[in-house]
Amino acid sequence: MSLRELKVCLLGDTGVGKSSIVCRFVEDNFDPNINPTIGASFMTKTVQYQNEHHKFLIWDTAGQERFRALAPMYYRGSAAAIIVYDITKEESFLTLKNWVKELHQHGPPNIVVAIAGNKCDLTDSREVPEKDAKDYADSIHAIFVETSAKNAININEIFTEISQKIPLLVTSDSGLKGLKLRRDQSDLTRERACC
């Protein structure tokens, strides 16, 4: 069975539950008192999809404003981005729209975008109607699910949907190697200048 490496990054406002989603997906755990991510956290998980193994290389980025400028470092070269908002915070949905814009402008051209409305267990304090989010997601051809990292709702599903939507490999895979070369050559010089 072949192994494919898929780089996925999580973006979104601070406190919407990006790390909780990753934690639920990778370790099947939930910590209500999780600390805010610092910089970005890298984790991997391999799942079987049809006759392939998909190894997700997950970049869980920090949502705080001070790390905002670093995001390109993490979404560059990503096969997919999961943009997370909190269904109980209207503002986080607005931030999400900015992320979508940024990805369209600066992200990889064929990046698969998935939108996750997290904390769907807190229906009583909902501020973002599911239909609005769904309509928006459809308008940008993004995957859309409402998730709950706490109750493990739709967490694995969102990654499965990403697996489905990733275009099939045309040539034989050499995943990580290809990724590395690109980074070493093209981007390094450009980055130096701004540093």
Next chain:
Amino acid sequence: METTDSPITSLTPSDQNVLSENDIDSISELEDLLPPSKMESSNESKAIDTSSDNLNPKDVHVESQQDDAVVFDGSEKLVNASKDNGPEDTGEIVVTMLGRGKLDEQGVCANRIPSPLSETSLEASSHWDEDVTAESWRQHRKHVFVLSEAGKPIYSRYGSEEALSSTMGVMMALVSFIQSGDNVIRSVYSDEHTVVFMQQGPLVLVSVSSTHQSEQQLRNELIYVYNQIVCMLTQASITRIFEHKKNYDLRRLLTGSEKILDGLLNLVDFDPSFFLSAVHCLPVASSFRDSLSQILQKAITPNLVFSILVAKNQLLTIAQEKMVIEDAKLDPADLHLLINLIGASSAFQAGEIWTPICLPSFNPDCYFYAYISYLDPPECTVCLLLLSTDNEAFYAVAECKRKIEEAMLAQNALTYIAKAQSYSVSQVGVSDLRHFMYKPFDVPDNHHQLTQFTSPEMEAPYDSDEEKMRLLDLYRDMHGRIHNTSRPLKLIYHVAARETLLAWVTSKFELYTCFSPLVTKSCAINAITKLLRWVKKEEDRLFIRYPPKYSTTSNASKS
């Protein structure tokens, strides 16, 4: 912070009234916290008396407490002795028996309000919902506030910044009032509190403390707080932000980082490394430390600058790029900030972290990119930090970690580290010696060396948080006297009710010892000779003697 030598502003009572008329509510709030009885605005320690009568009762109070012990002050003698006569002057020991009630007073102080103590160590996370009008809020041993020049709150150790905005406004008013007279406010003293002000670029930091620490010590702690903020944002970006927008709310950039500052202030209280400005190494056999160093030296990639192994909040080993340390070395203060950062947030326990980090003493305006990962999940006691100057180096640096992990596994190093621990003072084999802190200056290659210190575990009677803090307060007081800028001391022999302490500084070391209360002076001096011999014998185990270096072959880019 520059000191101004201009004449002291006289703050007459009428001036104060003008101030309070504008902001009468908040002034009263601040006054509750700190009854201002004297103000210092120069390092000459001349006080500005708002009402000189206020001062007298306190001074008299101190005098009256001297009756239970003899005070050999001998200040001229001490000043002379401080002009570094080398270790030979040990024969002529100038003994200062400080029977002043002050130290014991502190003990009483700590007993009187034990609640804030336990709170600081355990409940830091919930500090922001504390009621700032409550008596318990006022009772905290040490408050720290950070505000912007526009008076906008940035951080408070206890209570939410919003609730304290008027208090911070008054603090800023005080700062700018003194500033308008071409002067700088440095500190305000009252019977119970010392308030220290420090301006760092566009930020103002204020410490309100009832710990009887010296102004210099409190100032150093504020520098740690400032540097921890710089560590996250860099000085250049803080300056840029406030140049662009004077009333910017810096909390926007610090959200989620409050815990790191809370953690820092708790460490500052409980960890002597901060006031000693030295690094605490985990004692391990030197052959083992060397093998760890070699592992780090072999796992390198271009642009890697520092490889650091930390276990149980103590340094195991650190390897550094040759090129970089030629003109700058890693300061203990920077290492403290790093260790606090990884300890303060459980965020580092999940996966591999890649984050920009600034080392303020190394270069306050630039970021390093730090790879941080624990080597022993889920226990998370052994942490690897790899610092690179290349923000794209994650995968290359992660590969280094893979190599380090493999090599350590092959040597079964993690099991060995798990067994390593700080030692007991009984191993020294000196009866009556309860605890000590030893900071050598005679390490080889001293210039490029990290300042280190060694210290045994705090054992009974210093095993509770209250007692630990009491001993640390005694040490801090000794340290403050030794390093007093106007009258530094070389040796202090202090007999207190519950212990006897001896602090001694030579050109080769700085030593603080704590004995049982009934020890005699000659006994203590004998004990110290034995202790020094023991440290000498064990130094390969206690300290990193020759910090390893490596060269990352390709032209390491320095930023």
